[in-house]
Amino acid sequence: MAKPIIQVKALGKKYKIGATLRHDTLRDYLAHYIKSYGCSLKNKNNFRNSEKYTGLSSLKAKREFWALKDISFEVMQGEIIGIIGLNGAGKSTLLKVLSQITEPTEGESRIYGRVASLLEVGTGFHPELTGRENIFLNGAIMGMTRAEIKKKFDEIVDFSGVEEFIDTPVKRYSSGMYVRLAFAVAAHLEPEILLVDEVLAVGDAAFQKKCLGKMGNVVKEGRTVLFVSHNMGAVSSLCKRGILLSKGRIKTIGEVNNTIATYMQGTEKLSASENLINHPNRAKGFRPLLTKFSMGINNGIAYYGKPLEVKISYSFDQKIAVPQFVMSFHNDCGVKVFTLFSDYQPNNIPNSLQGIGEVVCKIESLPLLPGSYSVSLRLWQPGQKLDDIENVARFRVEWLERDIGQFNWDSSLGVVYVNAYWQLHNDSTMAPIY
Ligand SMILES: Nc1ncnc2c1ncn2[C@@H]1O[C@H](COP(=O)(O)OP(=O)(O)OP(=O)(O)O)[C@@H](O)[C@H]1O
Numbered sequence: 107m108a109k110p111i112i113q114v115k116a117l118g119k120k121y122k123i124g125a126t127l128r129h130d131t132l133r134d135y136l137a138h139y140i141k142s143y144g145c146s147l148k149n150k151n152n153f154r155n156s157e158k159y160t161g162l163s164s165l166k167a168k169r170e171f172w173a174l175k176d177i178s179f180e181v182m183q184g185e186i187i188g189i190i191g192l193n194g195a196g197k198s199t200l201l202k203v204l205s206q207i208t209e210p211t212e213g214e215s216r217i218y219g220r221v222a223s224l225l226e227v228g229t230g231f232h233p234e235l236t237g238r239e240n241i242f243l244n245g246a247i248m249g250m251t252r253a254e255i256k257k258k259f260d261e262i263v264d265f266s267g268v269e270e271f272i273d274t275p276v277k278r279y280s281s282g283m284y285v286r287l288a289f290a291v292a293a294h295l296e297p298e299i300l301l302v303d304e305v306l307a308v309g310d311a312a313f314q315k316k317c318l319g320k321m322g323n324v325v326k327e328g329r330t331v332l333f334v335s336h337n338m339g340a341v342s343s344l345c346k347r348g349i350l351l352s353k354g355r356i357k358t359i360g361e362v363n364n365t366i367a368t369y370m371q372g373t374e375k376l377s378a379s380e381n382l383i384n385h386p387n388r389a390k391g392f393r394p395l396l397t398k399f400s401m402g403i404n405n406g407i408a409y410y411g412k413p414l415e416v417k418i419s420y421s422f423d424q425k426i427a428v429p430q431f432v433m434s435f436h437n438d439c440g441v442k443v444f445t446l447f448s449d450y451q452p453n454n455i456p457n458s459l460q461g462i463g464e465v466v467c468k469i470e471s472l473p474l475l476p477g478s479y480s481v482s483l484r485l486w487q488p489g490q491k492l493d494d495i496e497n498v499a500r501f502r503v504e505w506l507e508r509d510i511g512q513f514n515w516d517s518s519l520g521v522v523y524v525n526a527y528w529q530l531h532n533d534s535t536m537a538p539i540y
């Protein structure tokens with residue numbers, strides 16, 4: 107039976123908020139060591155021991171909290187696992203513990219292989235060290251000898267494109283330069299395990315693509331990747347399994363799209379009813395002629411194939427001739443899925459309106475597939491826009507019952523469900539072509 111390449115058991119990391127730290131992490135201590143003694147680092151075990159150096163901590167604890175608690179999971183060789191969660195959930199801390207940049211407070215993590223980490227800007231490299239020194243630092247942390255690192259050095263510098271700045275402290279790098287070098291290091295030191303923290307957020311589009319492609323290749327070569335990201339598209343396309351962290355604990359671990367769905371349900375602010383008078387999304391220069399918006403649904407959930415009723419209140423201090431209420435529905439990629447017009451569609455709205463009132467729009471059967479959607483609202487009179495509010499409401503569509511077979515139709519398949527009948531057109535006189 108295959109053996110896990112990463113085993114994490116009951117891992118916990120406690121931080122002391124407001125602590126004064128001399129050397130917060132092993133990396134800080136190593137940076138000090140490299141500056142003082144040059145790159146004479148050979149053996150990883152030396153570093154582990156050297157963390158016990160007594161000058162390491164002068165702590166004045168103010169408050170303690172668990173950034174990670176009761177974390178247990180296993181990763182098999184060749185897996186690519188997405189780690190997701192809200193800001194502060196503990197994702198970076200988990201990668202820092204796994205890459206031995208920081209010690210766990212309790213529990214253990216066993217890693218059977220050479221680890222390279224591409225951590226969030228500010229942790230992967232030490233800011234005070236130059237690009238060159240950081241390459242040696244990273245290699246040393248991976249347990250490589252100075253000679254081994256030297257062999258790879260030119261390749262790394264070449265790939266990163268930061269040759270000119272290689273003897274500049276990385277704190278002077280732009281975030282793009284920094285990430286390029288970090289990526290080059292991780293890609294060329296041939297780790298068995300690659301830990302990647304949110305680098306995609308920093309680079310330009312070409313770099314992001316290169317980075318995603320590289321991670322895919324790393325896995326094809328049988329290596330293992332743990333990938334932290336807020337980009338659900340990238341996580342979903344790269345990873346088979348996902349871990350959802352919430353307040354330092356594992357909330358869900360399993361099939362990646364289920365994990366993402368659990369995350370999205372927990373984070374979305376759904377609002378199907380809004381007072382529009384002081385709405386922050388009203389376009390500049392418009393008075394609040396539309397005053398209230400409300401969808402007849404509970405908890406922000408609407409259902410595919412079921413009726414949906416939307417009410418829009420107005421307050422017109424003057425007569426509005428031929429008012430046109432316009433509602434557009436957008437999916438969560440911002441694509442406008444459909445628009446409804448009060449005057450071009452069947453209606454009984456009078457040709458002019460004044461004072462306070464409410465119009466109701468009834469959709470007989472909602473065609474949207476399960477997913478998240480938002481609504482924008484406009485009021486027109488011929489040739490003139492009178493009110494304009496983007497994103498007035500946010501709601502989810504779900505199945506009430508799975509009445510379209512047992513198949514998991516969802517927003518990964520498109521935005522709307524189109525009914526169709528598939529039939530075998532049988533003609534026994536036709537011979538096979540091949
Ligand atoms: N060195 C530290 N000292 C004290 N608290 C810390 C330290 N590093 C992280 N924390 C705290 O630990 C918690 C988890 O932080 P972490 O950086 O792991 O979150 P994250 O999931 O990576 O968030 P993000 O999505 O914003 O990157 C946060 O509350 C953070 O403030």
Ligand SMILES: [Mg+2]
Nearest residue numbers: 197198199226
């Ligand atoms: Mg983080």
